Structure formats: structure tokens, C-alpha cells
Amino acid sequence: MPAYILRTTYYAISVIIPMYNVEKYIAATLDSLLAQTFPNFEVIIVNDCSPDSSRTIAESYLDKFDGRLKLLDNEKNSGPGASRNNGLRQATGEYIFFMDSDDLLLPNGLEEMYSFAKESAADVISFKLRCNVSDDGKKILSIVEHKQPKLAPNTVLIDDGKQLAVANIENVKAIKQSFPYADTLTWRIKKVLSRQRFPWEIWLKFVKRDFLLENELFFHEKIYNGEDQIWTYGLFLCAKKMLHVPRVLYHHRISENSIVRTTRTPVQNMNIWVTTFTNGIKWIDNVMSRVEFFKQHPEFRHEVLEGVCRRYSIKILSKVRSLQQHDIYESIRQEFADDWGDNDVLIAQLITFAETQRKQIVELEERLNEYEG
Numbered sequence: 001m002p003a004y005i006l007r008t009t010y011y012a013i014s015v016i017i018p019m020y021n022v023e024k025y026i027a028a029t030l031d032s033l034l035a036q037t038f039p040n041f042e043v044i045i046v047n048d049c050s051p052d053s054s055r056t057i058a059e060s061y062l063d064k065f066d067g068r069l070k071l072l073d074n075e076k077n078s079g080p081g082a083s084r085n086n087g088l089r090q091a092t093g094e095y096i097f098f099m100d101s102d103d104l105l106l107p108n109g110l111e112e113m114y115s116f117a118k119e120s121a122a123d124v125i126s127f128k129l130r131c132n133v134s135d136d137g138k139k140i141l142s143i144v145e146h147k148q149p150k151l152a153p154n155t156v157l158i159d160d161g162k163q164l165a166v167a168n169i170e171n172v173k174a175i176k177q178s179f180p181y182a183d184t185l186t187w188r189i190k191k192v193l194s195r196q197r198f199p200w201e202i203w204l205k206f207v208k209r210d211f212l213l214e215n216e217l218f219f220h221e222k223i224y225n226g227e228d229q230i231w232t233y234g235l236f237l238c239a240k241k242m243l244h245v246p247r248v249l250y251h252h253r254i255s256e257n258s259i260v261r262t263t264r265t266p267v268q269n270m271n272i273w274v275t276t277f278t279n280g281i282k283w284i285d286n287v288m289s290r291v292e293f294f295k296q297h298p299e300f301r302h303e304v305l306e307g308v309c310r311r312y313s314i315k316i317l318s319k320v321r322s323l324q325q326h327d328i329y330e331s332i333r334q335e336f337a338d339d340w341g342d343n344d345v346l347i348a349q350l351i352t353f354a355e356t357q358r359k360q361i362v363e364l365e366e367r368l369n370e371y372e373g
Contacts, residue, residue, distance in 0.1 A: 011068070013041035013110055014093030014209065017101050018083030020048040023057060025102035025253065030061045030069075032104040038111035044070045044090055045101075046083035054101075081219035081227045084202075088212065096209050098202045102253045109249040113206040122243040124235050125206040126199055131248045185293050188236050189300055189307075202228040203250055205235065215290070220283045225272045226315075230280040234287045237294075237304070270316060277312035284308055 015033060019026060033043055043065060047055045055071070062069050072086060084098055095117055099105065117125050199205075211217075215238040219227055235242075264272070285305060288294040294301040 010092040011040055011042045012038075012093060012114055013095045013097055014087075014091035015041055015043045015097050015099055015110075016084055016087035016091060017043065017045045017099050018048060018080040018087070019045050019054050019058065019101040020050050020077070020080075020083075021052050021054060022050070022101040023052040023054045026054050026057050027061075029099070029101055029103060030058070030064075032106075034061075034064060035107045036105070036110050037108050038114060041110055042068045042070065042091075042093060044072065044087040046072045046074060046087045048074050048079070048083050049077040078221065079224050081223060082221040085218045085221065088209075088218065091209055093209060096207050096212060098205070099250075100203055100252070103203060104251040104253065106249050106251070112247060112249055116243055116245055117206055117208070120241070120243045122241045123208050123211040123239040124242045126242065126244050127204045127206075127247050127249060131251050132254050135254065185237070186300065189303055200229045200232050201252070202231065203252065205232070207235065211239065215287070217287070220279050223276050223279050223283075226276040226280070226312075230276070230283055233280075233284050233304075233308070237284070237287055237291060273312060273315045277309075277316060280312070281305060281308050 017029070022029075030043070033041075045058050047058070055073075058069075058071055062071065070090065072090065074083060074086065088096065095114065097110070097113065113125060116122075215234070217231065217234045217238065219231055223230060285301075288301050288304065294304075
């Protein structure tokens, strides 16, 4: 384990918040943490060189947290992945909760998360319900339920690496019924990862710090879009025990920042997802190389990678439909030449070829429909 990682535990929970240009929201985010019914936590804010007054506002909260608030600064603007990694390296909590700097946590949020984690002894707690709120944080826009195996009301799903079981939500220890899955990692791959039935959002996870450090589950710092999905693959592939809880404890703000992040040109969108794909699939493969299950079952390692390829190929191709094939080729080759070395032409040509094949299939389907009509 690298020497710079602190292993001493001082708090039950470390709440890590990457911060960039959120002067309009950061005070409300910190107020929601001050209102927590569970006091044994620290807050680590990592300022990613915000040019606005975000840092000044955060600094004004130092005394309010009575020493439980740390304010770190990145030397240069590095993105959310690097910020979360820097926070994780400084965290002293038994559990880690990554929070976005413009979101809100319900007053009982940390208390319930910690209670579920301690009673179940799970490496990872995930919350299957997501609540989206308006920019001012006052109006609920939607409550999204992530598709998972159906559970009876007031129950949770426990995955302990050997079997799945349901338990009463008020008493996680009281497991009443077991499902006969001989190998839960197989189940995860077949039923969850392959069908994308899992909440990918980072802020719907509550994770043991030692689990993250021992499995080296740091964020890839060159992935700027979809980093939550890649990181969640790591949780799924390494956790010995997971708990899936149908609770709403977190309000995700649909803010101006969320809208701004989506306004990119087709070429920018394509290049961002190609970056996520090429860096992400290598990160996931490196994680699997450290897991004994995949050493014994290489066929499942292939199945995971195939699923990742399928997922991100669809993402990439959806971003290039308005572009000409030669534009796709030139843009990818120029953008990634340094990273791909002698393979830049080959990979650029393969992506261009895939889009050509997709268009030919669409044209063929249109002709068949005309013929049948």
C-alpha cells in the first residue's frame, strides 16, 4: 500500500466533495451536511482551481464544522476523478461517501447509510432510488428507480459473494429467505452488468475505505465523462458483499452546471467517449487481473470486456451520426495519436468502419421496410 495513504481511522465517514465553479450551490450543500443527525463524519472538499468564489464560501464554513472540514486545493485543474482521488488519499473515515458539490443530502442520510453498512458488514451500499430536484433545490422533478431484481416492500437485497438474500429493511440481520445462486459474481455479470441494471451514479454509493484502498479502486484521472460508470464496474467486480437499498436519501440537483456540461460539438462528444472507452476498458481489465475469480474463469473476464465494448461502442456511434466518415477518421487520429502510438491509424479506421457498417445496416433496413410495405 502506498505510504501516502492514511490508514488510521478517526471518523466513521469521510464525505468527499470535488468542487469547481459552484458558488451558487456549495453553501446549500454544506448546510445539508451540517443538518445531519449523525455527527461522526468529516468533510473533505477538493477545490479544482475554481475561478469563482466557491473556495471563499467553503472556507467560511471551516469554523461551523468544528475541525471536521478539510479544504484541499489541486495545483491545476484536473477534473473530478483526480479531485476524488486526492480526497480519498486524505480521508480518515471508515466509510467513504462521494458527494457532488451542488447536491443535497437529507438530514438522516449519513445515519441510515452507516446503519445499513454496519449491520450488513457490506463492502458497498447502493441506493436504487434517485431523486432529481430543480435548480433551486425546492421542487422534486422525478424519482428514478433503477431496475434491479424485484423485492417485496420494505426489504433490501444482500449479496455476500456466495448467495443473494432478502432482509427486512428495519433489521438487516434478519435474513428470511435465500436465493440459490452458487456464485454471485457470475450472477452479477449475467444479470446485472450485462443488462446495466445497477445505479452507476457515484453519489448513490457508500463504500468501505479499506475496500477501496486494498483493491486500488481509484478513479482514472484521464476519464472526464462516464468515470462513475467505469468506477462502478470496479466495485461490482471486487466487492465480497453488497447491499442494495430502496431508499431516497440524496437529492441530485438538475442545475445550470449540468446543462452546460452537455453542450459540446459532435466531434467533442465523440472524442470524449472514445477517451472513456479506451482508458476505461484498460482500467477494468487491470482490476480483473487482480481478482482470483477471473484468473480461474477467463471466459467471464472476456464477457465483461465484451459488455463494456458493446456499451461504449453504442455511445461512440451515437455521437458521430452527423459526421462524415473522413471527419471521424481524421478527428480521432489527430486527437489520440500520442496515446495510441503506431496504432492510431488502425483504431481510427476501425471506428470509422464500424460507423460505415451501421449506416449500411440502417439503409438496408429502410429498403426492406419499403419492399415489405
